[in-house]
Amino acid sequence: MSFIIDYYNYWIVVFLMMAGFYIVISANNLVKKVVGLNIFQTSVFMMYISIGKVTNGSAPIVAEGITTYSNPLPHVLILTAIVVGVATTAVGLALIVRIKRAYGTVEENEFKDKDDLI
Amino acid sequence: MILETLSIIFLVLGAFFSITGAIGLFRFPDFFTRVHAASITDSIATLLIIIGLILRTDFGLIAVKLLFILIFLLLTSPTASHALAKSARHGGLLTMAETRDDKNKEAH
Amino acid sequence: MAVFIDLMLLGMLAITALRVIFLKDLFAVVMLFGIYSFLSALIFVNLDAVDVAFTEAAVGAGISTVLMLGTLALTGRKEKTNNHKSWLPLLVVVATGAALIYGTLDMPPFGDPNNPAQQHVAPRYIQDSPQEVGLPNMVTSVLASYRGFDTLGETAVVFAAAIGVFSLLGLPKRDRAAIESGLKSHLVLRVVAKLIIPLILLFALYVQFHGDYGPGGGFQAGVIAAAAIILYALVFGLPLATHVLQPSLLKVLAALGVLIYAGTGVVSLFLGGNFLDYNVLASDPIAGQHLGIIIIELGVGITVFAAMLAIFYAFAGQAERKNIP
Structure with missing residues (x-):
């Protein structure tokens, strides 16, 4: 039982990661692929934050009467990664808009077929 | 002690309305009744829960912050429900009663 | 539990x-x-x-x-x-x-x-940062001071991504301001939006400058401020929003934020410290750290605000162009 309590967090994170990965490799629509990529990304964030958690710890803001704090370093890394993540997602979505304009479709198999015509 | 009991009553009531809202969202038959159910969670449930939480603080800065959150939610969530219902109306969605009337007309 | x-x-x-x-x-x-x-x-x-x-x-x-x-x-x-x-x-x-x-x-x-x-390194951050940097929020101390160079890179990535979106989609033109668009019939939405947009901007400023003491900082504040303007653009229409905050201004702001950040590093170089070493910015190291962190958080906030809003403008401008034949 304690074995499950020790590891369940990582396992669910792996499950979410794989759900995102499955969407990326199986979806045909590029927007859905980006959603899958974001799910993958969020699960990686969760992995980092889980590693930084200390049992009975508290948020890393100094307050009276608190001695155990969780690790602030993963929080810093992930905080910046979230903002950078949305910025790069925006670039990906912009590319999708351009693909739609050039090929008239965002379905992967359809614009691959049209590639020979252009 | 009295505050504690009051706070528990408010929190339990809030939780009850949240659950009824969630059940309504799943069980109600059409869009407008569902929006009605969902807006219950937004308005009365959050109101009760936040009042319950305020009673548990020592009425300092945290209570004021909670009050701000409450005011903000009371402004925005009914607006969101209203905008949702109105957009559906503009999009041509009919209520259940109207759909029934339309069918009756066709039958005659 | x-x-x-x-x-x-x-x-x-x-x-x-x-x-x-x-x-x-x-x-x-x-x-x-x-x-x-x-x-x-x-x-x-x-x-x-x-x-x-x-x-x-x-x-x-x-x-x-x-x-x-x-x-x-x-x-x-x-x-x-x-x-x-x-x-x-x-x-x-x-x-x-x-x-x-x-x-x-x-x-x-x-x-x-x-x-x-x-x-x-975590024990060092947890035990020494309240004395070395003097801020209660360790995340801000690590973000802006210990790992300031890293954060400079992240800010530059946000800036670069905004440039990437501009070059792919282009920014909307400003001169179509005469066209009244937006949700004209949603009266309730317009009134409430007018009421809460100033509150959101105020909250963004609070998050920006309170980030040293509680959760918050430049990244969050920039995004919240951008969200206020995005709400304005959604309810009152993109032409009005571009009239209030011009796309060309956003380009300048996005660059300005990174410049403020990197400039702080250069100033600390000239004052005899290392790059982004805030101790030398004031006579007392703690005061220097505090000053440096406020300035670079402001830089981060400006860049993130401008980049997020400009990215939104680029997408919304595309949609607008599609609607006008």
């Missing part, structure tokens, strides 16, 4: 992710992704990462969803059924997942204080 809440939230997260896989309606997929982001923000709170939760709620659930909806408006909301083989991806995913789960067995248990990740 915390474990129970954690399990509930993670379970809801898993259900949401599964639903995203099987839905074909992309509008619903994007909405579910918003729910996914909010749920993960709740989990971050539960795991003591309040700053991260704040960012995830503002960025993941707010800006990402708006940008994805903007893309859907241009590309259509239905996913066509595909003729991919479905067993091959499933096989790859199951194999990879099994390998990763096998890998987690070698990891230290969840929440273990003797975890190697808790041993290396």
